[in-house]
Amino acid sequence: MKTILVIDDEFGIVDVLSELLEEEGYRVLTAANGQQGLERVAEVRPNLVILDVMMPVLDGLGMLRKLHSDPAHRDLEVIVMSAAPPPKGQQEVLSNISGFLRKPFDLQDLLKMVRLLLKSDEPRGG
Amino acid sequence: VSGDRHTRQAQGQPQRVDPLPEAKLDERRIPRTDDGPSAEAAPHAGLSPDGDSERARRAELLDQVGAAMGAASSLGARLQSLASVVLPRLGDLCVLELYRAEGPAERWVLYPYDHPPRELPTSLQVDPARELDEGPVKLLAGTERPAILATAAGPHDPPKGTQHILDALKVTASFSARLWSQRKLVGVLTLGSTQTGWRYGHEEVLLGEGLAARVAQALDSAHLYKDAQDQLRVRDEFLTIAAHELRTPTSTLRLLLQSMQYQLQTSALTPAIVERLQRTLAKSVQQCDRLVQFGERVLDVSQIRTGTLTLRTREIDLAELVKQVVNHLEGRLVHAGCTLEVNADAPVLGRWDQVRMEEVLITLLDNVIKYAAGSPVRVEVTGTSRAARLLVRDSGSGIPPGQEERIFEPFERAASVDRGGGWGLGLYVCRRVVEAHGGSIHVERAPGGGAAFVIELPRGGDQHDSGAAQSTTAV
Numbered sequence: 001m002k003t004i005l006v007i008d009d010e011f012g013i014v015d016v017l018s019e020l021l022e023e024e025g026y027r028v029l030t031a032a033n034g035q036q037g038l039e040r041v042a043e044v045r046p047n048l049v050i051l052d053v054m055m056p057v058l059d060g061l062g063m064l065r066k067l068h069s070d071p072a073h074r075d076l077e078v079i080v081m082s083a084a085p086p087p088k089g090q091q092e093v094l095s096n097i098s099g100f101l102r103k104p105f106d107l108q109d110l111l112k113m114v115r116l117l118l119k120s121d122e123p124r125g126g
Numbered sequence: 127v128s129g130d131r132h133t134r135q136a137q138g139q140p141q142r143v144d145p146l147p148e149a150k151l152d153e154r155r156i157p158r159t160d161d162g163p164s165a166e167a168a169p170h171a172g173l174s175p176d177g178d179s180e181r182a183r184r185a186e187l188l189d190q191v192g193a194a195m196g197a198a199s200s201l202g203a204r205l206q207s208l209a210s211v212v213l214p215r216l217g218d219l220c221v222l223e224l225y226r227a228e229g230p231a232e233r234w235v236l237y238p239y240d241h242p243p244r245e246l247p248t249s250l251q252v253d254p255a256r257e258l259d260e261g262p263v264k265l266l267a268g269t270e271r272p273a274i275l276a277t278a279a280g281p282h283d284p285p286k287g288t289q290h291i292l293d294a295l296k297v298t299a300s301f302s303a304r305l306w307s308q309r310k311l312v313g314v315l316t317l318g319s320t321q322t323g324w325r326y327g328h329e330e331v332l333l334g335e336g337l338a339a340r341v342a343q344a345l346d347s348a349h350l351y352k353d354a355q356d357q358l359r360v361r362d363e364f365l366t367i368a369a370h371e372l373r374t375p376t377s378t379l380r381l382l383l384q385s386m387q388y389q390l391q392t393s394a395l396t397p398a399i400v401e402r403l404q405r406t407l408a409k410s411v412q413q414c415d416r417l418v419q420f421g422e423r424v425l426d427v428s429q430i431r432t433g434t435l436t437l438r439t440r441e442i443d444l445a446e447l448v449k450q451v452v453n454h455l456e457g458r459l460v461h462a463g464c465t466l467e468v469n470a471d472a473p474v475l476g477r478w479d480q481v482r483m484e485e486v487l488i489t490l491l492d493n494v495i496k497y498a499a500g501s502p503v504r505v506e507v508t509g510t511s512r513a514a515r516l517l518v519r520d521s522g523s524g525i526p527p528g529q530e531e532r533i534f535e536p537f538e539r540a541a542s543v544d545r546g547g548g549w550g551l552g553l554y555v556c557r558r559v560v561e562a563h564g565g566s567i568h569v570e571r572a573p574g575g576g577a578a579f580v581i582e583l584p585r586g587g588d589q590h591d592s593g594a595a596q597s598t599t600a601v
Binding site for chain 2: 009010011012013014015016017019020030032033035036054056057083084103104105106107108
């Protein structure tokens with residue numbers, strides 16, 4: 001079973017995404033900020049990370065930089081979701097990500113991205 | 127500093143001010159009949175007490191000063207205009223000393239075009255606060271404009287900081303006029319001459335006072351302009367933050383609705399799916415509530431700003447309220463990794479506005495979720511016969527030293543915007559709501575780090591025993 005780590009300080013988003021992705025047949029873990037996210041990544045080595053940008057403690061871009069500087073996690077698939085457009089001057093850190101979603105985004109767009117990245121074409125119960 | 131014209135700042139680096147075109151300078155000269163100070167045996171500031179024509183000339187000069195200073199935007203340009211109108215007519219230099227709420231006084235030496243004074247010594251700074259302490263300044267109450275009864279120096283003598291400059295420039299005659307704004311001393315304008323035998327008489331003193339009033343006005347309008355600009359900036363910032371805050375619950379709500387849509391498209395309506403849809407609907411309603419709360423808070427801010435915040439007080443149990451709010455936020459607290467300890471066993475009754483006190487507590491716990499994720503949180507309600515005390519303590523990174531008061535200002539937050547969280551109004555509204563109840567809120571450094579917010583609330587029984595269901599408090 002493929003594992004997805006959802007990282008957002010907004011509980012509502014994490015809650016609805018976890019429930020949906022679990023129904024899609026994935027194992028879902030969550031974290032509330034970039035720091036917790038890094039710890040989770042080290043523990044469970046997820047197949048995909050869905051990452052918010054604006055978070056306290058360590059934000060999404062900060063977490064991405066740390067992931068990219070670590071050879072063990074450099075190739076981890078990451079979908080970034082953000083309420084703001086990609087910040088200027090941060091293109092470099094966003095150049096290695098697998099997808100970018102501007103909030104509010106369409107659920108179908110997220111599901112398509114996830115299925116494509118995790119190569120699971122079955123719509124549910126996989 | 128040969129590049130300087132008209133103005134020179136006495137402290138720090140001299141500030142360059144572009145010169146006015148000479149033609150304009152000439153236009154601003156006062157028409158006069160004599161040939162200037164040198165025409166008289168004892169040089170005089172060019173005005174003699176000869177009745178109506180002098181009064182008219184004085185009024186004309188003051189109008190010119192007002193118009194010239196009003197037309198310029200920056201302080202430097204305003205002072206440059208002042209210099210071009212009054213010099214060399216009223217002396218060969220002018221020192222303007224400006225006091226600020228914070229920091230040392232700012233001193234400007236103004237001089238006529240092409241007649242710069244000799245070099246200024248660099249160490250001419252004097253602390254204006256100390257100087258005012260040394261020279262007793264007394265204000266006469268009950269008049270439109272405060273008058274100085276006595277100072278260590280006379281009312282037309284220069285302050286010490288200016289005197290240093292006058293001495294350094296070998297000024298032989300001078301007089302000073304105080305600049306008043308909103309009954310506060312904001313500066314001193316000194317006119318001076320280095321010419322032997324130059325003197326200032328009654329007419330010049332009158333003119334100087336009129337001049338000081340115009341300069342104070344011009345400075346006032348410059349401040350008002352800056353204040354207006356600041357207000358606009360604050361409003362823009364608020365709109366940016368508000369847009370972000372609106373986006374969060376709407377994004378969640380949209381996902382919840384889409385997930386229901388998806389369920390209905392892809393699944394048969396089994397009892398399990400129906401139950402799931404009901405749960406999702408309940409969560410959608412919660413997100414709508416957050417949007418409503420957001421609207422309420424914007425309204426609160428507007429009411430606080432216009433002084434029309436209205437409390438609807440009735441007897442409530444603060445301990446019960448705390449338990450309800452904590453219960454409501456439990457999911458978010460758990461997600462943030464906060465372990466919660468609530469000490470609200472005994473009822474604490476008082477007359478308070480339930481909805482607003484809920485908002486206060488939600489704001490404090492929201493802050494914990496944002497800034498102290500992963501830390502243990504303690505919420506405690508205790509009461510004495512007269513007051514209730516509410517404590518929200520976390521073990522996060524705490525409030526940076528020196529920020530303890532700022533965080534209660536509108537649009538302030540200890541962490542920067544791009545670190546997410548907060549919208550800069552929560553604690554401001556909290557403080558105003560608590561104060562409207564006659565209480566207080568402050569933040570302390572919790573033992574072992576973290577922030578401890580403490581609210582003291584009078585129980586309000588005495589004021590509200592009339593049985594009225596509503597009371598109004600304007601803030």
